[in-house]
Amino acid sequence: MGLPNVSGDLSAEMEVDAFRRLFPLRFYERHLSESIRPDARPLGRARDTTLALGAVASADGSALAKIGSTTMLAAIKMEVMSPSTDSPDEGCIAIDFHMPPICSPIVRPGRPVEAAPVVSKQLSDTILSSGMINLKELSLVSGKAAWMAYLDIYCLDADGALFDAALLSAVAAFSHLQIPIVFLNDDGKIVVVSEEGEGGKLDKEPVNKEKRKLTLRSLPFSLTCILHKNYILADPTAEEESIMELL
Amino acid sequence: MMEIDRADGRTPNQLRPLACSRNILHRAHGSASWSQGNSLSFFWFWSHGSAGDTKVLAAVYGPKAGTKKNENPEKACIEVIWKPKTGQIGKLEKEYEMILKRTLQSICILTINPNTTTSVIVQVVHDDGALLTCAINAACAALVDAGIPIKHLAVAICCCLAEDGYVILDPTKLEEQLRFGKVNKDLCNTNVFEHSGKFYSIAENQIAQEIDIISRETLGNWDVNGAWKRPFSSHPKVLDLQT
Numbered sequence: 001m002g003l004p005n006v007s008g009d010l011s012a013e014m015e016v017d018a019f020r021r022l023f024p025l026r027f028y029e030r031h032l033s034e035s036i037r038p039d040a041r042p043l044g045r046a047r048d049t050t051l052a053l054g055a056v057a058s059a060d061g062s063a064l065a066k067i068g069s070t071t072m073l074a075a076i077k078m079e080v081m082s083p084s085t086d087s088p089d090e091g092c093i094a095i096d097f098h099m100p101p102i103c104s105p106i107v108r109p110g111r112p113v114e115a116a117p118v119v120s121k122q123l124s125d126t127i128l129s130s131g132m133i134n135l136k137e138l139s140l141v142s143g144k145a146a147w148m149a150y151l152d153i154y155c156l157d158a159d160g161a162l163f164d165a166a167l168l169s170a171v172a173a174f175s176h177l178q179i180p181i182v183f184l185n186d187d188g189k190i191v192v193v194s195e196e197g198e199g200g201k202l203d204k205e206p207v208n209k210e211k212r213k214l215t216l217r218s219l220p221f222s223l224t225c226i227l228h229k230n231y232i233l234a235d236p237t238a239e240e241e242s243i244m245e246l247l
Numbered sequence: 248m249m250e251i252d253r254a255d256g257r258t259p260n261q262l263r264p265l266a267c268s269r270n271i272l273h274r275a276h277g278s279a280s281w282s283q284g285n286s287l288s289f290f291w292f293w294s295h296g297s298a299g300d301t302k303v304l305a306a307v308y309g310p311k312a313g314t315k316k317n318e319n320p321e322k323a324c325i326e327v328i329w330k331p332k333t334g335q336i337g338k339l340e341k342e343y344e345m346i347l348k349r350t351l352q353s354i355c356i357l358t359i360n361p362n363t364t365t366s367v368i369v370q371v372v373h374d375d376g377a378l379l380t381c382a383i384n385a386a387c388a389a390l391v392d393a394g395i396p397i398k399h400l401a402v403a404i405c406c407c408l409a410e411d412g413y414v415i416l417d418p419t420k421l422e423e424q425l426r427f428g429k430v431n432k433d434l435c436n437t438n439v440f441e442h443s444g445k446f447y448s449i450a451e452n453q454i455a456q457e458i459d460i461i462s463r464e465t466l467g468n469w470d471v472n473g474a475w476k477r478p479f480s481s482h483p484k485v486l487d488l489q490t
Contacts, residue, residue: 106317114341114345115345117337117338117341118338118342118345120338121341121342122342
């Protein structure tokens, strides 16, 4: 548009990698006109996705999701808390999304990324409004004790489509979640039973007999797309996102 | 087609009245205020709890020399700062800033003044639903007032799914919250009245319910044997007819 047409003279002589760095928009548009992308995907195809449950052994529920190179690790820890007065038989979910400096060269320690709080908020809106989790299932003793689920998602590699991978890892972590067994103490407090086993001390009545999983009603799913001129690209990489955004 | 009833009597496709003023702030290079809704008299404000309008003020400063570190110096840069009415800046404000920045970047001609930054500051004056759309409209009007070169105007409208699955335009805060299933804890316009020896409680957002006046227990919805499906007016008056 406003750029001089230097690339026309040099394109025959330059190496592909140099051309990709110097004139990224032209590089991509040469591919898009043939309905293909530099990683040989058609415009509408997403990258290969893998999902591993139970990646964090110490957490109550966890999952590792990879969409192409974008990697997200989600883990859930459960804690007992007293529910609020206007919803005494409902638990609570707190969702947080972190982008540590490991994920991308543009993230530096001490300077928070713009994208992190935005994705965090979009994630919690999506999960809470989709009705996937019935908060009443997180209740223990109505009015006195309920579960608080802390979901933390760490981005280990940011290569585009962050929200998709984060949502996938969050839903997978909830599907893997097993609610721990708790006892009701004599003082009226809830005590979480530890894995080492408390042998013959079964004089206290457990509040829930066995580890149970949450029932997930509707699973939210997302696909990020980029609109560039009159092309729609599904599941963009970080390079595509940074170039096409400048249109 | 079923018509759904909205609390303020609008049809599902009807917007609230819009108002825009520009050049309000004299130090800023461009400024505009945009409001959606009826800002009627003080009495309306008082009796209905929250005023029925969303108002946003936008100011534009720029173009100023220099861009930020991660931005492309070959193009102009837009920076958005969102100031909420109350409270600290949190994730919601960051999300609004990002959405507004991307929208404004797509309408501005960024190649005209490279290596410059234009700052758009958005101040929320009052929030009664459709806040982000009001901000987009205000920011676009402020950019026009400042003379920043733009390709075309940006227009925004807010749609909401009502409880029964119908789409309504330009929702108020109450309509937005009901969709998400959150009970409006600051409910105003409630009343209790007696009729034929029974007591009923009414609120502006739901059907009347019969209550037991001693134990204050809810006994169920009162729909006049199926004839009435809407909320009542919340300030009923008993007329004493004398013949």
